[in-house]
Amino acid sequence: MSGRIRLDAATRLVCLARAVLCDSIAQGAPAPRAREAAGARCRVNVTVITAACVRASMSGRGTSLAEAVRVAARHAAADRRFGAPLSVAELARARVEVWICRSTAALRSLRGLDLGLHGVELRRGRRGAYFKPSVALTQNYGRADLLLERLCLKAGLEREDWRAPDTLIRRTIWEHFTEAGPNSSSVVQLARLRPVDVPALNAAALRERIRWAAARLVNAQQPDWLFLYQYHPFRPLTQPPAPQLVRQAGTAFGLARAAALGDAAAARAALRAAEALLGLAVPGAGGGLHLANGKDPAPLGAGALLSAALELADADGRLARARESLRAGLLARQTAEGAFLCHTDSVSPEADGAAQDFFPGEAMMALALALSHAAAEVRPALRRAFAYYRAHFRRAPATAFIVWQTEAARLYLDWLRAHDPGSPEIAALTRVVFAMIDWLLPLQLDEASARHPHFAGGFARGHPPGYSSAVFTEAVALGAGIAARAGDARRARRYAAAARRGLLFTMRLQIVPETAFLFPEPALTVGGTTASLSDLTIRCDFDQHAITAYAAGLGLCRG
Numbered sequence: 376m377s378g379r380i381r382l383d384a385a386t387r388l389v390c391l392a393r394a395v396l397c398d399s400i401a402q403g404a405p406a407p408r409a410r411e412a413a414g415a416r417c418r419v420n421v422t423v424i425t426a427a428c429v430r431a432s433m434s435g436r437g438t439s440l441a442e443a444v445r446v447a448a449r450h451a452a453a454d455r456r457f458g459a460p461l462s463v464a465e466l467a468r469a470r471v472e473v474w475i476c477r478s479t480a481a482l483r484s485l486r487g488l489d490l491g492l493h494g495v496e497l498r499r500g501r502r503g504a505y506f507k508p509s510v511a512l513t514q515n516y517g518r519a520d521l522l523l524e525r526l527c528l529k530a531g532l533e534r535e536d537w538r539a540p541d542t543l544i545r546r547t548i549w550e551h552f553t554e555a556g557p558n559s560s561s562v563v564q565l566a567r568l569r570p571v572d573v574p575a576l577n578a579a580a581l582r583e584r585i586r587w588a589a590a591r592l593v594n595a596q597q598p599d600w601l602f603l604y605q606y607h608p609f610r611p612l613t614q615p616p617a618p619q620l621v622r623q624a625g626t627a628f629g630l631a632r633a634a635a636l637g638d639a640a641a642a643r644a645a646l647r648a649a650e651a652l653l654g655l656a657v658p659g660a661g662g663g664l665h666l667a668n669g670k671d672p673a674p675l676g677a678g679a680l681l682s683a684a685l686e687l688a689d690a691d692g693r694l695a696r697a698r699e700s701l702r703a704g705l706l707a708r709q710t711a712e713g714a715f716l717c718h719t720d721s722v723s724p725e726a727d728g729a730a731q732d733f734f735p736g737e738a739m740m741a742l743a744l745a746l747s748h749a750a751a752e753v754r755p756a757l758r759r760a761f762a763y764y765r766a767h768f769r770r771a772p773a774t775a776f777i778v779w780q781t782e783a784a785r786l787y788l789d790w791l792r793a794h795d796p797g798s799p800e801i802a803a804l805t806r807v808v809f810a811m812i813d814w815l816l817p818l819q820l821d822e823a824s825a826r827h828p829h830f831a832g833g834f835a836r837g838h839p840p841g842y843s844s845a846v847f848t849e850a851v852a853l854g855a856g857i858a859a860r861a862g863d864a865r866r867a868r869r870y871a872a873a874a875r876r877g878l879l880f881t882m883r884l885q886i887v888p889e890t891a892f893l894f895p896e897p898a899l900t901v902g903g904t905t906a907s908l909s910d911l912t913i914r915c916d917f918d919q920h921a922i923t924a925y926a927a928g929l930g931l932c933r934g
Contacts, residue, residue: 389472391441401463417438421450424553425468425557472554476547478548480545490518495544496545498542506522514609570889576932584882588629589629592626596647600650605913607913608913623652626919627648627652629922630645633926649694663700666681676717678701682705717734718730729775735760747790761787761804768807777814777847781849809858812850832879844881845923846924848881852871852924852930885905886903904920
């Protein structure tokens with residue numbers, strides 16, 4: 376089938392499906408076993424959803440799309456696989472979807488299956504079955520082999536039969552149209568359970584995205600004032616047995632960033648989370664505080680991100696004493712050379728391994744946020760730290776290193792330009808930011824390198840991009856501002872263009888209010904940033920990174 380279906384034509388097909396469903400249910404007769412007409416090349420699926428659960432889903436073929444819809448709707452009206460027969464009253468409370476199959480092709484490799492975008496069908500002998508693209512998302516099949524195993528079981532085959540040489544596997548491409556709610560006259564087109572249209576990118580849109588993400592985190596705040604760690608809208612997920620301190624503190628920091636834009640609910644939630652985390656604080660050397668969790672040797676990043684959250688959210692100074700103690704705890708972890716030890720039982724920076732790539736940057740960011748009122752205390756520590764970690768990045772560059780170091784550098788550079796504009800540190804810091812961003816940018820996908828246009832703007836190494844693209848986008852957006860202030864117009868333009876592409880990809884990951892009707896618990900879903908386009912898992916730190924990326928992006932937009 377060629378040519379994209381217009382939304383008005385698709386709306387008529389969805390209305391037709393509802394009308395045929397209603398007539399067939401009212402007649403109460405089983406769907407006829409229609410013989411496929413010669414030349415019946417049009418193939419559709421009609422699905423009925425009630426309370427985010429499938430109640431009927433059947434396919435049909437015809438010489439036209441309308442004929443195929445009629446056949447599929449009659450079969451769906453008689454579908455008994457999901458419970459009692461549909462009633463007319465239940466249909467009035469249901470949402471009707473029409474899926475139009477655009478093409479099928481033999482699947483040559485599992486890498487050719489884009490979970491969430493492609494459907495798949497399988498046949499061996501006289502047994503066969505198919506999955507629409509949404510199955511991989513709603514059932515949380517994160518790998519193509521798991522999806523094919525489940526499809527074999529649906530077809531009545533053995534789990535591993537998809538590997539047999541006589542098994543035929545085809546990839547299918549569909550257009551997905553759905554009512555925007557039960558019995559709604561409005562129809563929307565989706566891909567990967569997301570709106571197909573590219574979102575707008577401007578300051579107003581970014582502020583709106585921050586509000587959505589913050590609202591979801593407020594809804595996900597638990598009675599103990601910490602945040603639901605991970606959530607999937609269609610599948611139960613096991614929560615960690617103890618709080619993930621770094622990510623909980625990071626979430627409080629993300630909400631504090633939203634609060635700085637005037638979100639009062641985010642401010643309250645950030646302070647409540649901070650108080651809950653302070654209840655886990657233990658004393659350390661020099662009167663400092665560290666966050667600990669049972670036997671966890673107090674990760675540096677937890678105290679750092681909590682300190683940063685309080686610098687932004689504790690406007691009335693109610694927790695000033697705690698801020699000072701957390702800052703003292705960070706400074707107590709710094710060695711004479713400028714490195715930070717990542718745990719209270721660390722023996723050396725080298726022994727900390729990969730933790731050196733992100734915890735020290737978080738500590739440096741928190742200290743830089745305190746420059747306005749504690750410069751005499753923190754500036755010497757920052758000077759030593761930046762000198763040490765410049766050399767660290769040259770020795771062992773890593774993606775995890777860049778965002779926190781860039782944010783810390785941006786804050787310190789702003790302070791230096793205001794208070795010590797002749798400092799040689801300005802040029803040195805600017806050069807290292809450029810080195811980090813220049814090293815990172817080749818990992819960004821463009822229209823030519825992305826497997827699908829939806830992936831363009833994401834960052835990846837040999838796999839589809841996901842939520843970490845928000846992390847890297849934030850660094851690039853901050854780098855654009857640093858380049859502009861340094862007078863490097865060429866770099867500023869290049870970084871800004873890359874950041875805009877990254878923001879558009881990050882916005883694709885976020886669940887928007889327009890699709891709230893798809894999910895059983897919209898309050899815990901809408902505004903959430905998903906692990907990837909093929910995995911609907913939402914985690915509190917995914918939302919945190921989206922908020923900070925959007926906030927960094929505001930510097931690139933006007934209005």
